[in-house]
Amino acid sequence: MSKSTTNNQKNVNFNIAYSHMRMCAFVAITVILLCSLMFSARIESVLFGTNIHYGEQWVEKSNELSVHYLDVGQGDCTIIKTPDGKTIVIDGGKPNQYSVIDQYLKKINNNSKDIDYVILSHAHDDHYGGLVNLVKNYNVDTFIRPHESGGHLGALDLTQVNNVLVSTHGALITGSNYQFYFYSANTSYSNVNDYSPIIELTAFSTTFYFTGDATSVSENEFIVQRTGVVYESILQVGHHGSNTSTTQNFLNKINPSIAIIPVGKNSYGHPTANILSRLEAMGTTIYRTDTDGTVVIAATYNGIAVYSNKDVDQLFIEWWHIVAGAILISAVLIFTVAPKQSRKNK
Numbered sequence: 001m002s003k004s005t006t007n008n009q010k011n012v013n014f015n016i017a018y019s020h021m022r023m024c025a026f027v028a029i030t031v032i033l034l035c036s037l038m039f040s041a042r043i044e045s046v047l048f049g050t051n052i053h054y055g056e057q058w059v060e061k062s063n064e065l066s067v068h069y070l071d072v073g074q075g076d077c078t079i080i081k082t083p084d085g086k087t088i089v090i091d092g093g094k095p096n097q098y099s100v101i102d103q104y105l106k107k108i109n110n111n112s113k114d115i116d117y118v119i120l121s122h123a124h125d126d127h128y129g130g131l132v133n134l135v136k137n138y139n140v141d142t143f144i145r146p147h148e149s150g151g152h153l154g155a156l157d158l159t160q161v162n163n164v165l166v167s168t169h170g171a172l173i174t175g176s177n178y179q180f181y182f183y184s185a186n187t188s189y190s191n192v193n194d195y196s197p198i199i200e201l202t203a204f205s206t207t208f209y210f211t212g213d214a215t216s217v218s219e220n221e222f223i224v225q226r227t228g229v230v231y232e233s234i235l236q237v238g239h240h241g242s243n244t245s246t247t248q249n250f251l252n253k254i255n256p257s258i259a260i261i262p263v264g265k266n267s268y269g270h271p272t273a274n275i276l277s278r279l280e281a282m283g284t285t286i287y288r289t290d291t292d293g294t295v296v297i298a299a300t301y302n303g304i305a306v307y308s309n310k311d312v313d314q315l316f317i318e319w320w321h322i323v324a325g326a327i328l329i330s331a332v333l334i335f336t337v338a339p340k341q342s343r344k345n346k
């Protein structure tokens, strides 16, 4: 066999091995990119300034707006602290959850008994129950109640509150760098849950949605009323993750990157597999108060920071994806760019 034939055979073997390596690298990169897409919300948050603080306690900072999604079992209670020092409570969980809210308020408000606003979404006791004692024991300046309760508020005595407003359409609370805009145009619904206004809170450049137990009826009204595009938002999932709410059209409208499900032990199957997979398909990062405990999201000019007890393994897996992606991209550069250059140099 001549020397040139041997060299040709070597070149053919090299080309075959080279194309195999390129193919393997291509397949590996494709797999990694697909995996990364599945975790795109978290990678986006890492790249664009969201800070995730798993297992860390929230500590108040100046010039931030913090939203506290309390773990009150099967029910809703959210406390908001604004950059100008106001305290706003949305719903109060069931009656037996008052002590949880009281303890939490004491902790974040230095034992102050002043609350600027209490907002009740609708007249069900997993939302107003804890507010009965809150209104009795705290100095509530303004109480915003649903347009027409359509139900009974039990022992909730609003005569002790300075001002009582009825939830109407518009910006009902505004301050420095934040605004609460209420979408609640209708005055009559067959389902009490639909009296829950869909509240849009814009704080700095972050948009939060609070939906109480509003169903697809209210969500569809919101879609019509809310003009313009919402590129990204943080959603408090409606009706504890029930199939009655969180329609695909609503999600398409508000594009949630983070969703918090206020839920506890229940016999309704909340949150349903349907709603969870609908959110997952959109790349939304899901927090649940039953498994992640109280979740705090703090918004500033620089984006948001999330504090929860979510399992740290989830963060590890996603960093593993990024590291593996970087190694594979380096490998492809070595296998594709380097051989070309060495052939050129010959």
Ligand SMILES: [Zn+2]
Residues within 6 Å of the ligand: 075, 076, 124, 126, 127, 212, 213, 239, 240
């Ligand atoms: Zn409810």
